[in-house]
Every structure is written in C-alpha cells, then in structure tokens.
Amino acid sequence: MSSKTRFVLLGLLQEQPLTGYEMKQLIDIRFRFFWNESFGQIYPELKSMEEDGLVVATDLSGARKQKRYAITKSGSRELKLWLASPNEKESIRIELLLKVYFAKYGSKDILASQIKQFKEAHHIDYSILTAFQEELRSIPDPENNHQDILRVIEFGLKTNEAYLSWCDDTIAYLEGTR
C-alpha cells in the first residue's frame, strides 16, 4: 500500500503550476468524495518531489512567502507511468455499517439518528456534485476536456444516490420496528 500523494499532486500540476495550499483546496473540493490528503503529507511530499526532480519550485517574492510548483518533464513521465500501472484495491471504511451490523446490541433510535446524520452529509455531497456538474456543463467544451471529469462526478452522483435511497429504506425499517 504505497502512498499515492505524489501522483495526485503531479496530476494537478500537469494542468497548471500551483502552491501546496491550492492543491490541498482542489483535493478537498474536487476529490472530496473519494480521496483526501492532509498538509502533513502534502508539504513534505512536495519537498521530496523537488529533490527527485519531478517538480520545480518558484519562490514568489513579495507575496506571502508562497512557493509555486511546476511539473517537470521527468514529473510528467512519472505521472504517465502511474496512470498505466495497476490500481490498488480501494480502501473503504464505513463505521456506520459496523453499527448497523451490530444493531441488536444498541438502541434503534440512536442508530436511526446516526443514519439521518449520514444521509445529511451525503445530501451535501450530492448537492456539491450537482453544482460542479452544472458548472462544467455551462462552460463550452469544444475539445471535450471536461468529459473525464464529468465521468468522475457521475460516479459520485450514482453512489450518493444509492446511499440516500438506502438511508431512507433503513430509517423506515428502524422506525417501523419500534
């Protein structure tokens, strides 16, 4: 289970030079439903990537000591290599499902409220995804550059729809057995 932080950052930099802070923001917004990275990973990783010659940093003078990173030829090569390499099994951990599995040892009411919370969180995800989708669709895209990203959004929409519908069924079940 090797770290993928490096490749996420390279992927973002392939589009345009960015600061570590900006990359974190992009990951939080665009990848929120299937990926995350913390500053504690990003900054040290950028340093090590620079040492490996995959990126070059420019110290923005004047501005608030920000470092803008750009990808190098070598970095692009690494990115392509990773894109063609096999994927690791996705890792998923949903505490709520453990609690549903063990539901008979706990309170149905509390569980129902936990599911409602889960539902709300994913309803927000769903809204964000819908907004992002509309935004992308509203921008003219003659070269079909947005299609790939729209596929990712579609994944998020479909899985979140599944989540929401499961929540409704399960809340109904829990409240029906009171």
Add this chain to the structure above:
Amino acid sequence: MSSKTRFVLLGLLQEQPLTGYEMKQLIDIRFRFFWNESFGQIYPELKSMEEDGLVVATDLSGARKQKRYAITKSGSRELKLWLASPNEKESIRIELLLKVYFAKYGSKDILASQIKQFKEAHHIDYSILTAFQEELRSIPDPENNHQDILRVIEFGLKTNEAYLSWCDDTIAYLEGTR
C-alpha cells in the same frame, strides 16, 4: 481518527466466543466491502483488551495452541458506549477515480482495461453479497435477528450496482472516443 479495531472485535464476540483467527475470517468475509483488519492489528489489540478487562482468554489445551476470547460485562458496556457514540467521517480512497480524473494525460485503452478490472472485482463482491443474502433468507428467523445484517447487505448491493452501471457507461464512453 482513533482505531475502531477494538469495537469490531467486541461486536463479533458479543455473539459468541472466538479466536483471533476466526475473527479475521469473519471480517474478511462479512465486512469485506466496507471494512478490513489485519492480524497485525487484531492480535496486539486482543492482548490490550484482555489487559483492560474487556475480554477473557481461554487457552484451548490439546488443540493447536488456540486462544478463545469471550467478552466480559465490561466489554459489553464498552460496545454499547461505542454504538451510541458519534461516527467518524467514513474514509474512502479509490485510485481508479483519480486516474479517470486525469485521463487526458494517459491512455484511454489502458484506463478502459483498468475499469474492466474494477468491474470484475465488484461483480465478485456482488455475487458474494447475493449469496450471503440468500443464505440468510433461507434460514428461518422468527425473532428478526437477521434484519440488521440484511440492511448491511442491501447497502453493499446498492453501491455495487451503482459501481457496475457506472463502469458500463464509462467503458462505453472511453471506447466511443477512440
């Protein structure tokens, strides 16, 4: 992000006494689509749980040096406490989606084959879930003990259906743009 290993094990032990090895097997089979634990977590955790008085071990003499753990009153209390406590945000990491997002920098053909692999893996998950569902339904359940577990299976089925349908759409899209 505190570890939940302890509670998973307590939950399993609430049903019946088990060895570490058996718990690992149950987690691998029953929780495979939303949770995992390794021996490297399980054995040290069981030791620490015994020290905390949440479980008691019985050394099965004669048999191949196995230790069977049983939950204590104190352990049951801990389990109930956790069941009523708030959940951590679920963690999900899907490398494939990063690659779809960055698809324009790589090969469409390779990506399509990666998605096919993903699809196959989840088709297997789907089959396992269906089999487990049928098994549970075939066992008479006068006290509705299986209902909670069936809800968990339902979650797996719904999300996997979403995955599979997304795979088909996305493969079609990739192969259409060749």
Add this chain to the structure above:
DNA sequence: CGGCGCATGTAACTTGTTACATGATTCC
C-alpha cells in the same frame, strides 16, 4: 512426508493525522 490451512505473535516499516509554530495579507 510434503504442502496447505490453522493459529499466534512480533518487529520493522510506512502511512497518515494532529497539533503546533510562524507570519503575512485582507477585510471589516
């Protein structure tokens, strides 16, 4: 008698989170 599955355990390592420190800029 050899290989596989059962069974437990540990040590080294990698990965990831959190908390903290520092300081600039912007906006009210």
Add this chain to the structure above:
DNA sequence: GGAATCATGTAACAAGTTACATGCGCCG
C-alpha cells in the same frame, strides 16, 4: 486592530501493513 484566511512547515504520534518466525494438524 482583530479575525479570518492564506501559506508553509515540522514534530510527535497513531494507525495500519508486511514480512517474518514458529509450530501444529490434517489430507493425500
């Protein structure tokens, strides 16, 4: 001038994986 946000970084810690060591029992 104070709060929020921008911005970078590190150190301590927690969590999780992997590889290894050990040995029994069963089946062919």
